[in-house]
Amino acid sequence: MGYRVAVVGATGNVGREMLAILAEREFPMDEIAALASSRSVGSEVEIGDSGRKVKCQNVEHFDFTGWDIALFAAGSGPTKTYAPIAAAAGCVVIDNSSLYRMDPDVPLIVPEVNPDAIDGYKKKNIIANPNCSTAQLMVVLKPLHDAAGIKRVVLSTYQSVSGSGKAGMDELFQQSRAIFVGDPVEPETYPKQIAFNVIPHIDVFMDDGSTKEEWKMVVETKKILDPKIKLNATCVRVPVFVGHSEAVNIEFEREISAEEAQNILREAPGCMLVDKREDGGYVTPVECVGDGATYISRVRDDPTIDNGLTLWCVSDNLRKGAALNAVQIAELLGRRHLKKG
Structure with a gap:
């Protein structure tokens, strides 16, 4: 016996990836609904590589009663309107937008x-998916924090244009083409x-000079991992279609060597260590596309501080940063709370 699953925002980059990952991981489903805005009603979306297609329905008129899980990939605006409706109907919402991440009554899960934090979902029947750049970072920091206690993190992100959706990807393609043929370049997105x-x-600038993306990484790290961790981020958009990269400097409470960190990360869930000190002995965003792991390279001691390490990590932001993490939350929810059969 399987679940009845709705994907809201099924025609977008993340929504399509959710459908693909549900099929790829053989998530137990008896029925699936692809929901979108009125302009996409009747269009078909494919569920993975199976060749099976479903027609999009209008989320405005959809009755969530009797549905088990709704994966939301529609942005904060539609989520604000339809997530409470789905939750009130008894359908557990797993939301990819930023709307509920810092709500104290909504668990934020990697x-x-x-x-264990997922057990709090019943307060609102909603679970939040973290920011894409935060999700991959948490997978890396968690095992290191358990081993040596993280005090402070300073990082720079190199985030792909797919983080801005189809508009960002289109803009990179169109501008690249325009430059090659000598046409003018007009920024829009x-x-x-x-x-x-x-x-x-x-994202937008805040009063202290940081951007909201940088703020998200700070507050989400504290909520997911440990409120005592200090974090400072500089988030940068780069001309890469898919895959976020991060250069991460970590200060620990206790001594930990680069070799110890490598051994820990080699065995950590969700992590893939590729760290050879030679030409090409590291992973770049192009190589992580289509994969669910967070790849870690360039692990080394930081001689400028006590108990310091520096590392590089990359991940497919449409997968671990969004769709895959949401489906993993659904799997966790099923194991712990929505057992079927």
């Missing part, structure tokens, strides 16, 4: 990191040219 450039600006 299954490899804080699975981003405040400056993204092709052959990097932009140290993701």
Whole structure:
């Protein structure tokens, strides 16, 4: 006996990836509904590589009664309208937007990191998926924190344009083409040219000079992993289609060597250590696309502080940063609370 699952925002990048991962991981489903806005009603979306297709239904008119899980990949606006409706109908919402992440009554989950927190979902019948850049970072920090206690993290992210959805990917493609053929470049999605450039600006600016993306990484790390951890991030958009990268500097409470960290990360769930000190002995975002792991490379001691390490990590932001993490939450929810059969 399987679940009845609805995917809200099924025509977007993350929604399509959710459908693919549900099929890929053979999530036990008796029925699936693809939901989208009125302009996508009747269009078909494919469920993985099975060749099976489903027609999109209008989320405005959908009755969530009797459905077990709704995976939301529709952004904060639609989520604010429809997630409470689904939750009130008894359907557990797993939301990929930022809307509920810092709600104290909504668990914010990375299954490899804080699975027990999911038990609090019944307060609102909603579970939040973290920010894409936070999700991959948590998988790396958790086993190191358990081993040596993290005091402080300073990192820079190199985030792909797929984090901005289809519009960001289209803009990178169109600008790259325009530059090659000598056409003018007009930024629309981003405040400056993204092709052959990097932009140290993701989301809106806040009063202290940080961006909201940087703020999200701070507060989400505290909620998921440990409120005592201090974190400072600089988030940068780069001309890569898929895959987020992070250069991470960590200060620990206790001594830990690079070799010890490598051994820990080699065995950690969700992590894949590829760390050869030679040309090409590391992983780049191009190589992580389509994979669910967070790849870690360039682990080394930081001689400028006591108990310091530096490392590099990359992950497919549409997968572990969004769709895969949401499906893993659904699997965890099923094991712990919604057992069928």
